Amino acid sequence: MALEIIIHTEYAQGESGNRPGKIADELAKRQAALAKRIAAAETEPGPGAEEQAWKLRGYPVLAILAPVMSTSEEKIEFPGDPMCLYAALSYAVEQATQAREKGTGADSPYNDLCPRWGNLPSTEYRARVDDNGIRQYDGESLNTDQTVFDPRVWNEKVKQYFIEHVLENVQPKVALISAVSPAHRYALDIARTVREHLPDCILVLGGRHADETLHYDFVAGQLKLEPSCTICRLPPGERVFDFIVSGEAYYALDRLMKAISLAMDIETQATDMAGIISALSKFAPLLGPIPGRALITAVTPAAIHAWPVAGPVMHLHKLPAPYRAFAIRARFPIFEIDGRVARTAHFLSTNA
Numbered sequence: 001m002a003l004e005i006i007i008h009t010e011y012a013q014g015e016s017g018n019r020p021g022k023i024a025d026e027l028a029k030r031q032a033a034l035a036k037r038i039a040a041a042e043t044e045p046g047p048g049a050e051e052q053a054w055k056l057r058g059y060p061v062l063a064i065l066a067p068v069m070s071t072s073e074e075k076i077e078f079p080g081d082p083m084c085l086y087a088a089l090s091y092a093v094e095q096a097t098q099a100r101e102k103g104t105g106a107d108s109p110y111n112d113l114c115p116r117w118g119n120l121p122s123t124e125y126r127a128r129v130d131d132n133g134i135r136q137y138d139g140e141s142l143n144t145d146q147t148v149f150d151p152r153v154w155n156e157k158v159k160q161y162f163i164e165h166v167l168e169n170v171q172p173k174v175a176l177i178s179a180v181s182p183a184h185r186y187a188l189d190i191a192r193t194v195r196e197h198l199p200d201c202i203l204v205l206g207g208r209h210a211d212e213t214l215h216y217d218f219v220a221g222q223l224k225l226e227p228s229c230t231i232c233r234l235p236p237g238e239r240v241f242d243f244i245v246s247g248e249a250y251y252a253l254d255r256l257m258k259a260i261s262l263a264m265d266i267e268t269q270a271t272d273m274a275g276i277i278s279a280l281s282k283f284a285p286l287l288g289p290i291p292g293r294a295l296i297t298a299v300t301p302a303a304i305h306a307w308p309v310a311g312p313v314m315h316l317h318k319l320p321a322p323y324r325a326f327a328i329r330a331r332f333p334i335f336e337i338d339g340r341v342a343r344t345a346h347f348l349s350t351n352a
Contacts, residue, residue, distance in 0.1 A: 051141075084180075091320060120324065134151055175194050
C-alpha cells in the first residue's frame with residue numbers, strides 16, 4: 001500500500017517569529033515546569049547548580065558517520081575527517097552550546113529542553129586525540145567531539161563495540177546518521193542496530209545520499225523520491241529512520257532538533273513522532289524563517305510528511321567553523337612536516 005504524502009508549507013511560506021497567545025502560553029507552561037524542576041534540584045546535594053540544571057535540560061545525542069567501503073584488510077578506502085558531518089552539525093551544535101552558557105533566558109537559543117552536546121573540546125583534548133574516529137564514550141560529561149562515532153569500518157567486531165560501549169554509555173535520545181550513497185547499506189544496518197537496542201531513539205538520516213535522492217520540486221509542488229531513496233528501499237512497514245533531512249540542511253537540522261526538544265515531556269524526556277510532527281508545524285515555525293533550500297521529511301507507518309524549506313539565501317561563510325566543535329584527526333600523505341604526515345583540516349567552499 002502506497003503511503004500518503006502530506007506536504008506542510010510552514011517553512012516554504014516563511015512564517016514570522018510572532019507567537020500567538022495560546023501557543024505562547026503553552027510554551028510558558030513548559031518553561032515554568034522545567035524551572036520548577038531545576039530549582040528543586042539545586043537544593044539537593046551533588047554537583048554545582050549549573051551542572052544540575054544542564055542534566056535536567058539536556059538529553060543525550062549521538063552523531064554517526066556511516067563508513068563508505070572497506071578493503072580486504074578492513075581499512076577505509078576514503079580517508080579523512082567526517083568533514084560533511086561536522087559542517088552539517090556546526091550550527092545545531094553551536095545553538096546547543098550557547099544554550100548551555102545562557103541558561104533558559106529569553107536570549108537563549110533553547111529556553112526549554114536541549115540536546116546535550118556538552119562543552120567544546122579543550123586545547124589539551126585536541127592536542128592529545130589520535131587518528132581513530134572512535135572516541136571515548138564513558139565520561140561523566142562528554143564534550144561535543146565525543147558525541148561523534150566515526151568507525152571508518154563496519155563489521156561484527158565494530159558493531160559489538162558500538163552496542164556495548166557506545167549505545168550503552170551514551171543512551172542517545174536522538175541519533176543522527178550521515179551517509180553518502182556507497183555508505184547507505186552500512187547506515188541502514190547501523191540504524192537497525194540502534195532501533196533494536198534503543199527502540200524509542202529518534203533516528204535522523206542526512207548526508208549526500210539523502211541530498212541526491214530526496215527532493216522537493218517547488219515549481220510543481222511535489223515530493224520527488226528517486227528509486228534509490230531510503231524510503232523506497234525499505235520493506236513496507238519497517239521503521240528504520242524517523243526523519244530524513246536533505247538539501248542545504250544546516251539550519252533545517254537545527255530546527256528539527258528544536259522541534260524534538262519541544263515535543264519531549266519535561267520530566268521523562270519521552271517523545272513520539274506525532275508530537276514532533278505537531279511541534280514542527282505548530283511551535284517551530286514561530287522561530288522565524290530557515291535560511292537555505294532544504295527538506296525535512298518524516299516517515300510514519302501511514303504517511304510521509306514533508307516540510308519544504310525555501311528561506312533566505314544561505315551563505316556557507318556564515319556558518320560556525322566546523323572544527324570549532326570537533327577535533328582534527330585526518331592525515332594525508334601528500335602533506336608532510338619534518339618527514340612526518342601532518343594532520344590536515346579541509347573545508348567546504350561552496351554547495352554543489
